[in-house]
Amino acid sequence: MSRNAKINTLLLLVVVALAVLPLALGLGDHKEEPFTGADAEAETAITEIEPDYEPWFSPLYEPPSGEIESALFALQAAIGAGVLTYYFGLHRGRRQGEQRALARLEAQDTAAQAASDEPSAERT
Amino acid sequence: MHIAEGFLPPAHAIAWGVASAPFVVHGVRSLTREVREHPESTLLLGASGAFTFVLSALKLPSVTGSCSHPTGTGLGAILFRPPIMAVLGTITLLFQALLLAHGGLTTLGANVFSMAIVGPWAGYAVYRLLRRYDVPLMVAVFFGAFVADLSTYCVTSVQLALAFPDPSSGFLGALGKFGSIFAVTQIPLAVSEGLLTVLVMRLLSQSSKGELIRLGVLAAGKRAATGTEAVAR
Structure with a gap:
């Protein structure tokens, strides 16, 4: 593995560790419902501060179940990941294509040079 | 950082919408100008948007025992400047x-203000400041993305504390409450976002060196050192 790839893998591993450690160490155990969303916790805090507050508008569309909601979240991540990998794949392919074209040019150059060198060598 | 639909009183919802609108309008202008003048950057613009899409869909567990998500706005802010973000x-x-019924139309102005305006600007400011003092690129990128992420959640805490001051301890009491829900949870996630942004920037500096030089992220001198033979041909 090149040094570059090692650093990139290490970066990913640290991110994974940061996500897994809270779970592995049971940092959510002190809660009734561990690892709920912070957004939902904020809603609870609002109703604690102002028990009479009623949301005055409700979402136009609400995913009918948790499964549909996670499907839509996965869709969001998939769209993003798809565009990102397209970008990097395209550029990798372009770079490889350029390198191949360069190699071909070089091969032609040397072949042409050899061809032009030969007759002059015969003449002398 | 998504304030749920209907969870800001109308006056607050309108005020944040009014505050955000000029930034978004200005951003649309910058975006169309960028695409018109540099059509080749469309792909990288798409990739920056895609990065935000992925990261803001990832809800990750944090040390506080709750889950939250990164924002992914630091990358685009560093590459294309905050208005486009x-x-x-x-x-x-x-x-x-x-x-997704996540966030809402009435709270869109407030959420845009925290995630799409303050986050990118704060992250970009930190990035530029560090670069001015010759901090290495990747270190500056890390802290730029870290600050973009964390400042977003701090703004959300302020927004909620303004709308719902604690009856006994007032604005500051509520700020402490919302801050402990959002900002503390977010610290490890902001580290993750910083690392992921560095990873993507490393990949970009391999795959799209020319583009990064044009955007002023990489110095043009580097190209002279490593890429002259490619240019010469």
Whole structure:
């Protein structure tokens, strides 16, 4: 593995560790419902501060179940990941294509040079 | 950082909408100008938006025992400057408000203000400041993305504390409450976002060196050192 790839893998591993450690160490155990969303916790805090507050508008569309909601979240991540990998794949392919074209040019150059060198060598 | 639909009183919802609108309008102008003058950057713009899409869909566990998500706005802000990120962030927030019932239309202004305006600007400011003092590129990128992420959640805490001051301890008491829910949870996630942004920037500096030089992220001198033979041909 090149040094570059090692650093990139290490970066990913640290991110994974940061996500897994809270779970592995049971940092959510002190809660009734561990690892709920912070957004939902904020809603609870609002109703604690102002028990009479009623949301005055409700979402136009609400995913009918948790499964549909996670499907839509996965869709969001998939769209993003798809565009990102397209970008990097395209550029990798372009770079490889350029390198191949360069190699071909070089091969032609040397072949042409050899061809032009030969007759002059015969003449002398 | 998504304030749920209907969870800001109308006056606050309108005020944040009014505050955000000029930034988004200005951002749309910057975006169309960028695309018109540099059509080749469209792909990288798409990739920056895609990065925000992925990261803001990832809900990760944190040390406080709750889950939250990164924002992914630092990358685009560093590459294309914050105004353009105001647009890309708004698109992401609209997608989530309309399809996922995450955030909302009435709270869109407030959410745009925290995630698509303050986050990118704060991250970009830190990045530029560090670069001015010759801090290595990747270190500056890390802290730029870290600050973009964390400042977003601090703004959300302020927004909620302004709307719902604690009856006994007032604004500051509520700020402490919302801050402990959002900001503390977010610290390890902001580290993750910083690391992921560095990873993507490393990949970009391999695959799209020319583009990064044009955008002023990489110095043009580097090209002279490593890429002259390619240019010469």
